[in-house]
Amino acid sequence: MRYSSLEAITLAALAGLSSTQELSSTIVGCADVHCPNPEDSTDNVCTLVDRTFSDIGLVRIPTDIEELSWVQGNSITDDEGERRIASSFYLGTPFELDTGDTRACAAFFHESTARFPGGDVDTAQGTCEQAGVDVACIDALVARARALRIEEGEDACEKLQEDFLGNLDRECRGLAGTDRWESVRVRPIFGTGGPDVILSSDNLTSNCWPIEPKEHDLAFIESHEVTTRNITAARTNDLFYDVTPILTVFYGAENGLVANFSSQMTCLKVVNSSVTLERILEEQREEEEGAAAAIHISGAMAAITGVVTVFSLLLLAGTFLVGRSRRDRTSYVAVPGLPVLERRRRNALGSWSAMARSAVWWLGDEVTFLGRNWGQQGELVFGSLWAVWLLSLCVIGTGNDYLHLTKRFGIVAVSQLPIQYVLALKKFNPVALIFRSSHEGVNRWHRVLGRVIYCLICLHAAFYLNYYYQMGILRRRIVDIVPALGLTAFIGMVLLNTTALSLIRRYSYRIFFVTHLMVALALPPVVFFHYRSSAFYVVEALAFFIVDLALRKMDTFTTDASLVLIPGSNLIKIVAPVPPQKISRFRESPGTHVYLSIPAPSRPSPSAVSATNYIFEFMFNPFSIASVDEHSTDLTLIARCRDGPMTQNLARLANDSTAGMKVPLSIEGPYGCAARFPNLVGPEFDQILLVAGGVGASFVLPIYRSLLGENPGAGVTMIWVVRSASDATWPASDASQSILKDDKVQLYLTGDILESTSGTGTLSDGATELEMTHLSQRRPEYSPDRNCGRPDLRKIVDDVFKHGVEERVAVMVCGPEGMGHELRRYVGTWVRKGRKVWWHNESFSW
Ligand SMILES: Cc1cc2nc3c(=O)[nH]c(=O)nc-3n(C[C@H](O)[C@H](O)[C@H](O)COP(=O)(O)OP(=O)(O)OC[C@H]3O[C@@H](n4cnc5c(N)ncnc54)[C@H](O)[C@@H]3O)c2cc1C
Ligand SMILES: NC(=O)c1ccc[n+]([C@@H]2O[C@H](COP(=O)([O-])OP(=O)(O)OC[C@H]3O[C@@H](n4cnc5c(N)ncnc54)[C@H](OP(=O)(O)O)[C@@H]3O)[C@@H](O)[C@H]2O)c1
Known part of the structure; x- marks a missing residue:
């Protein structure tokens, strides 16, 4: 057996592709064999090893021995007024076909008179019978091949070629067009002198594999060239779309594919696929834009983001007004008295609202399983619902098309990026504003969505890698730029999610933080070059992120703070003056916090380029504002000294500073949902x-x-x-x-x-x-x-x-x-x- 059971199952899952064993017509062209792959090629040329073809043709050999195909690729070049049309012929066989002792030859009847009826020579196709090849001629050729006597040590194919060239059967005069065969070539395909299949290592520079199913092997068999000085379109078309009858002859062998002699005549030509290819590309575009509801989601995401922003501005205005009215304590608020409340509680509406409150409370409960905190029930419930919705978007309309489903996973994941980045924003987070929450509150949903996106990306990568592996093109494809970028993005996501695990985060918050920041910045451009249609979503995501970073940088101030160790404890009291123009924001909302960082002058190493200094560039630790002085602009933070670099350095600064000495510290904030309580x-x-x-x-x-x-x-x-x-x-x-x-x-x-x-x-x-x-x-x-x-x-x-x-x-x-x-x-x-x-x-x- 050639495939392991896993491979067999996967190949069965590849039914969508494998079903192309049933070709849509007798001879098919580039579009049907997805060659070049529209995903990673911008032109219509198909490069196979060292040959580049403008068009190709694929036909099945009508044999029930194994699924065998003939593939033709044509190229056209002009040189000093002469037009040269080169045809290359390949044999397609199932993956690593064991041919045993089989001996087989293929006879190519080049420059015959075989033609398909109708004026469109470029798109015409059909059977030999439709191409006007006389059945009597085929019988005569087969009889000649069958009658061939091969002595020990003789080359059967060479002898058959000599026989054909020396004898033109009467029945074949029409096909030859002259009184003798001019250009018959007989090549060995199996047995002595047979070709080797193309290895993926030979095919690294290729952008296509012009065979279906894709796991089939290809072996180069024959090439033929015609030249003409008549370079009119009609003459070129005639030569370029010329039909070549191929007689495939199997000599029986005990340990071979066939025990007895058999032969099949096939007619092959290249097919102009540009029209079909364009149609397929168009369909694909439409499908990805239309049917892939994920794209709609992305559009919706964009729209939602816009709406959210507008809504946030309205809410800001609302919050401002509410804040003002709150300050105006003299205003009358109609509050129901106790008897009214009791009546309300006892009626049906009261019990419903009690149940609703109980349900909301349940959603806020933490889930602990296997000693680990898995987040709140609400996160699991809504996260799972969202995941199911996205997965259904991945599946809808993909039928049994494996590649379509594979791409959907990626597209749907990318569509989530803008909202995922919005959920991570610190400075201006519209979602936090709408839900009267804080960065920390909204960040929970960032983590939930992050896990969903990660699952989708894993599915996308796993399905693609499996596909490449099953097709035997893994080594070739992963060095191609488009899949390589995809793999890079996937590795980035794996790093991002692994370092976010509590085990790593607690071991070193810096590893988590730096990886998160780097991957978050690099992911959008990598995704864009991997999948160009993602431009809108990745630009949106990156823009949110960069604007937020810039706003945060602008809002950060460095101030001379005094640090004092509180006797008998490991607490440090930090008193830091705030610029007067900012102080009202700190006074307004008790219960908020700031992010503290240590600027260069306060770092332990005096050298700006010291490696130990770089860690401080990634250190922004949150500390609650313990008090804001009513008279001065001083704010007080109380920090518990722990094992990490921030609090250890704060302790160092406090220990080193003598009474009254100030040290520069950078402060960003205030943050927190206390402002919206x-x-x-x-x-x-x-x-x-x-x-x-x-x-x-x-x-x-x-x-x-x-x-x-x-x-x-x-x-x-x-x-x-x-x-x-x-x-x-x-x-x-x-x-x-x-x-x-x-x-x-x-x-x-x-x-x-x-x-x-x-x-x-x-x-x-x-x-x-x-x-x-x-x-x-x-x-x-x-x-x-x-x-x-x-x-x-x-x-x-x-x-x-x-x-x-x-x-x-x-x-x-x-x-x-x-x-x-x-x-x-x-x-x-x-x-x-x-x-x-x-x-x-x-x-x-x-
Ligand atoms: C909103 C908030 C307010 C806090 N207020 C106080 C306070 O008033 N006094 C106090 O002693 N402690 C407070 N903490 C805890 C304090 O932030 C950590 O104890 C401190 O940062 C540890 O620093 P480190 O150098 O010892 O360790 P690090 O290795 O720098 O960090 C250890 C842990 O601190 C947290 N942390 C560090 N940086 C960040 C960040 N940028 N964002 C979110 N979490 C981070 C993480 O849980 C991390 O695992 C607060 C935490 C939060 C989330
Ligand atoms: N804005 C914020 O989010 C924010 C701000 C500041 C601090 N924090 C966090 O607050 C926590 C407190 O830090 P800390 O180091 O100061 O705390 P701590 O010293 O470890 O503990 C404080 C006290 O709480 C008691 N305690 C612990 N669990 C209890 C329970 N289940 N019931 C009753 N009492 C309990 C402890 O008692 P025992 O001695 O018996 O253990 C101890 O006396 C940290 O996790 C810090 O990160 C958060």
């Missing part, structure tokens, strides 16, 4: 629960302060869990804002109090020292016996919700992953009971 102290909410873990308070505390600043009577409860007392000292800089004097803040210390306050070394300022003393002595009034150890989050949640059945509750958390999950579980119990909850978990746990 609902008005939590407005009448829509009755209770607000804020939970912070460790340095998570840098996000929660500014929100807490802002809420109480707007409405001191708001029902706010804040829980702050810290490992050591020193972790909670940083808000102490402003004694008037001390959280220790605040009854609404419940502080929990999970480490050893004594240990955490002893051995703290030199305290940097008096306020901090005072705060630490307070902390070690304090017993929160809320729960005096539980200030040590983790808080009972279930009880805290239940207490907040038990306030009143109709009360609407806002819950916000920022801290370790487990804390967020635990809190969500307890709040979820109340959501399923029908309670109205607004939930936000500020985390970065992917």
Whole structure:
């Protein structure tokens, strides 16, 4: 057996192509054999090894031994007033056909009178009978071949040629057109002197393989040239589209393809395919534009992007107006009273909306499987639905055409690029704006769509590579420019997706970041040169990306910051002045964050070209804005020192700087969805629960302060869990804002109090020292016996919700992953009971 079972299955799947074993007519041309391949050739010439043909012809040999074909390629050249038409003949055989002891010859009756009826010699085709070859002549030729006596050591084909040239049977005078055969050539095709098939290594420069099915081998057999000085179109056409009768003769052999003598006469000519080829190209274009709904999707994507942009601008205006109205707290808002709310809850609409809230909550739950977080249920549900939709677009209308389906996977994947790039934007992300989310929120969908695109690209690459392999043209095709670019894009996608795995990301965020950036920039041009019709989508994607990068660069400022290590902890307090023209943006939205980077003067190596410096070009780490000074333009960040290069360098800078010394740092922002949070102290909410873990308070505390600043009577409860007392000292800089004097803040210390306050070394300022003393002595009034150890989050949640059945509750958390999950579980119990909850978990746990 020549094929493994996998190959056999695949070849069966290639039915769309293999079915071309049934040719659309007796003789077919370039268009039907997809030669040259319209995908990677811009002209209609077909180059096979070292010969280039303007047209080709393919005919099956009517034998049931094996599927054998004759292929003819013609070229035309002019030289000093003489026109030369060269014909090359190839035998097409099944892949690696085992011919055993078979001996076979092919007799070419060049320059015969065989012609197809009708005026269009270029497109005419048919059988020998239709070409006017007399059956009696065929019989006479076959009889002569059968009667040939071959002695030991004699060349059968040579002897047959001598026989034909020396004897013109009466029945064949019409076909010869003269009284003797002028140009008969008999060539061996199997057995002694038989040709070798063309190897793919010989065929590296070719742009076509003029045979169907494509896995068939080709062997060069014969060439013939005619010249003329009559270079009129009519004469040229006559010669170029001349019909050549070919008698294929098999001499029987015990271990051969045939046991007994057999022969077949076939008439071959090249067929003008330009008309058909144009039609096929046109159909292909239409199909790719029309039927490939993916293209529509891309169009729709483009349209959506446009609509999204317009919508975003409207929304911006809306947000601005809402912001203004929010500031105007005196305006009247009609809020339903408790009896009304109770009535609403009890009617049918109320139960439906409770169910809807419960469903939405379920969609937001995280899926953990095999110890790994797979994202939220909503991401899996909508991601799967989108994947199914895209896969159906890949399949619709492709029938059993393997190559069509293969291309669709690629086209549909490319159509997703613009929206995929939009979802990754940081500075101006229309999707985030519309859904009142942030870059981090929208980025979840970027990751979901990324996985879908990756699957489609994998299918596209796998189907193509498999096709090339099955056809035996893998080595030849992957060095051709178009497939090579496709392979490059595929490898880029594999790198991008592999480095995004949490294992690699946690090992080195830089490997992930640099690979992501490089591939994101290189992918659009590579895809464009691989598939030119993608121009619109890749340009759109790249444009979004570059504009966003430019906007971010423009918005980044470098400022002289002071860095101080907080005694007894591994926290660093960074105080950085903001340019006055930007400060209002930072003041407006508590709970936002900035991206911090280390500019050249603050890097460890003084040399600008040092390799260690380059890593800083790819370091932009997010830190929440812990506070913005009311009087100056200073903003404060609190950074927990970890193992990575950013926080390690911040610690180095803090250690190296003496009191009062400033170091340049670059800041970009503010970012985050806090700017689009609902008005939590407005009448829509009755209770607000804020939970912070460790340095998570840098996000929660500014929100807490802002809420109480707007409405001191708001029902706010804040829980702050810290490992050591020193972790909670940083808000102490402003004694008037001390959280220790605040009854609404419940502080929990999970480490050893004594240990955490002893051995703290030199305290940097008096306020901090005072705060630490307070902390070690304090017993929160809320729960005096539980200030040590983790808080009972279930009880805290239940207490907040038990306030009143109709009360609407806002819950916000920022801290370790487990804390967020635990809190969500307890709040979820109340959501399923029908309670109205607004939930936000500020985390970065992917
Ligand atoms: C919105 C947000 C706000 C944060 N606020 C604070 C804060 O106020 N105080 C604090 O101590 N920590 C905060 N963090 C966590 C902080 O960003 C990381 O602890 C810090 O960047 C680690 O830096 P590194 O040099 O130690 O390690 P790195 O190797 O540089 O990064 C380690 C991890 O930090 C995160 N990270 C780094 N760069 C980026 C980036 N460009 N975008 C998204 N995530 C990134 C990734 O999870 C990464 O795996 C915040 C994180 C987020 C997402
Ligand atoms: N905007 C943002 O997204 C943002 C901003 C700032 C920080 N962060 C993130 O916040 C996290 C906190 O960092 P950190 O290093 O300061 O934290 P940490 O010191 O490791 O932990 C803080 C405290 O939370 C407690 N805790 C942990 N899990 C808990 C749970 N399930 N229930 C109750 N208490 C729990 C810990 O108790 P134990 O001692 O018992 O463990 C500890 O006291 C980090 O992941 C950081 O990246 C995010």
